[in-house]
Amino acid sequence: MNTPMKIIDRDATRQALPFDALIAAIARMFVSGCQVPARHVHAVSDGKGEGGTVLIMPAWHGDYMGIKTVNIFPGNAARGQPGLYSTYILYSAATGEPLAQMDGNEITSRRTAAASALAASHLARGDARRLVVAGSGRVASLVPEAYRTVLPIDDVTIWSRNPEAAQRLAGGLNLPGCAVRSSTDLEQAVRAADIVSCATLATAPIVHGEWLAPGSHLDLIGGFTPAMREADDACFSGSSLYVDTVEALQKSGDLLGPMSRGVFGPEDIAGTLETLCRGQGGGRGGAQVRTVFKSVGTALEDLAAAILVFESMPSSLD
Numbered sequence: 506m507n508t509p510m511k512i513i514d515r516d517a518t519r520q521a522l523p524f525d526a527l528i529a530a531i532a533r534m535f536v537s538g539c540q541v542p543a544r545h546v547h548a549v550s551d552g553k554g555e556g557g558t559v560l561i562m563p564a565w566h567g568d569y570m571g572i573k574t575v576n577i578f579p580g581n582a583a584r585g586q587p588g589l590y591s592t593y594i595l596y597s598a599a600t601g602e603p604l605a606q607m608d609g610n611e612i613t614s615r616r617t618a619a620a621s622a623l624a625a626s627h628l629a630r631g632d633a634r635r636l637v638v639a640g641s642g643r644v645a646s647l648v649p650e651a652y653r654t655v656l657p658i659d660d661v662t663i664w665s666r667n668p669e670a671a672q673r674l675a676g677g678l679n680l681p682g683c684a685v686r687s688s689t690d691l692e693q694a695v696r697a698a699d700i701v702s703c704a705t706l707a708t709a710p711i712v713h714g715e716w717l718a719p720g721s722h723l724d725l726i727g728g729f730t731p732a733m734r735e736a737d738d739a740c741f742s743g744s745s746l747y748v749d750t751v752e753a754l755q756k757s758g759d760l761l762g763p764m765s766r767g768v769f770g771p772e773d774i775a776g777t778l779e780t781l782c783r784g785q786g787g788g789r790g791g792a793q794v795r796t797v798f799k800s801v802g803t804a805l806e807d808l809a810a811a812i813l814v815f816e817s818m819p820s821s822l823d
Contacts, residue, residue, distance in 0.1 A: 511605040511818060518611040521814040524654040527619045528626075534809035535782035539566030541804045543752070546730075555580050558730070564804035569815075570598040571808045573609050579706060587643075588706070589613070595811045605815050612814070614643045616806040618651035620749060620778065621702060621724045621798065626655040627781040627788045628747060628796040629722035633699035634659050639691060639711055639735070640704035641665035641674045644726060648702045649680055661685045662694045666705075692716050703727055703735040708758075714739025719793045725759050729801045734758040738768045741797060745775045745790060749800040756801045 513521075541564045550556035557578030564571055575591040582588055591609025596602060625633075636658045638648050649661045661683055665671035671687035678685050688694045695701050695716040702724040703712060714737060717723060723744070727735045736759050746769065754760055754771055763769060776787035789796060 508602075508604075510603045511815070513605055513607045513814060513818060515608040515611055517818070518608040518814055519615070521817040522611065522615045522619075522810055524615070524619055524622065524651045526813060527615060527810060528623050528651070528654060530809045530813045531616065531619055531623055531806050532782045534566065534805050535779045537566070538779070539564050539805050539808060541750075544804065549576075562802075562804040562807060564808040565598045566805075566808060568598055569604075569808065569812055570596040570601070571804070571811050572596075573612065573804060573807045575609065575613060589643075593807060593811050595815050605811075605818070607811060607814055610643070612807055612810050613802070614647055615651075616810045617644050617704075617726060617800070617802060618647035619810075620800055620802075620806050621648065621726060622651035622655050624747065624749070624778060624781065624798040624800070625652060625700060625722055625724060628745075628798055629656060629700050630720055630789065630792060632657065633722065635662075635697060635699045636660065637662045637664065637691075637694045637698040637701045638704065639664050639701065640727070641667060641670035642704060645702075645704040646674055646678070648704060648724075648726075649678060649683070649685075652700065652702070653680065653683070656700075658700075659683050662698070663687045664689070664691045664694055700724065705735060706733065707735045708733055710737035710740075711735055712740060713737050714742060714744075717795055719795065721795055723795070723797045725757075725797065725799045728757050728759040728799075730756065731758045731761050734762060736797070738763045738766065741768055744795040744797045745787075746773060746797045746799070747776050747778075747781065747787070748774055748798070749778045750803045750805075751777065752803065753799050753801045757799055759799055 545561035560575040562573045593607040593609040663675040675687040704726040
């Protein structure tokens with residue numbers, strides 16, 4: 506091929522990933538499948554007590570291969586910088602030629618929200634309309650729009666440990682026909698919710714199972730390392746539990762902790778996004794069933810998004 510590698514900036518990446526098309530692309534990729542080696546996770550330190558985590562996530566399918574690097578540095582908040590930086594490189598799977606470099610932050614945040622919405626389209630009640638979002642970061646800001654692509658959400662409440670950030674996010678959301686507010690009382694908001702979506706960096710539970718209403722759906726996006734946790738053990742008791750991939754059972758503190766205490770075992774996982782998208786059983790069992798979806802992210806979703814971006818670009822872009 507030997508063509509110049511395209512450089513696709515943040516705005517172009519975002520514009521190429523509308524949620525309706527992205528959710529559909531991710532679903533198709535789960536149906537067709539792709540090769541996804543285990544991600545590399547490395548701790549990085551500057552030797553001065555600062556540092557973070559680097560994730561390296563490869564995948565390949567058909568004509569394409571991609572590698573995403575994600576640098577997660579929580580201490581950046583004190584510097585006024587984002588806590589996450591990411592880059593995605595898409596290659597030809599036939600020759601290894603680099604085809605495009607994309608904004609990995611947009612890939613990551615949009616595919617994360619899209620995957621949660623995809624899961625909810627199978628697991629939440631079809632009439633679910635009241636959404637609570639815990640978190641005020643980039644992914645949290647995208648969750649309402651993604652959910653409204655698949656469900657009749659018309660009531661959104663934003664909660665954050667930083668009330669001012671919750672107010673800013675609620676005030677900045679553009680969701681026509683939807684009531685949007687911030688709240689400082691997470692328990693009260695959760696008790697009234699049809700869907701609760703957590704997108705935080707919490708290391709201790711912020712949502713308690715006793716708050717969750719019968720028939721509600723809990724979406725756990727945050728805890729992607731063993732040290733992170735958003736839900737207490739009671740959130741899983743009596744619920745129907747799904748994961749994005751089985752890798753979540755090795756990576757997520759939300760799952761590892763309860764499993765170590767015998768709350769549930771790997772055999773109790775009702776299904777994955779792959780089984781849901783392939784129609785291989787599972788899904789919501791009734792109006793009163795509580796469902797939980799735990800995601801840690803997968804390079805399959807990144808590749809689906811990157812292909813969507815690349816194939817939407819004009820051939821002259823460089």
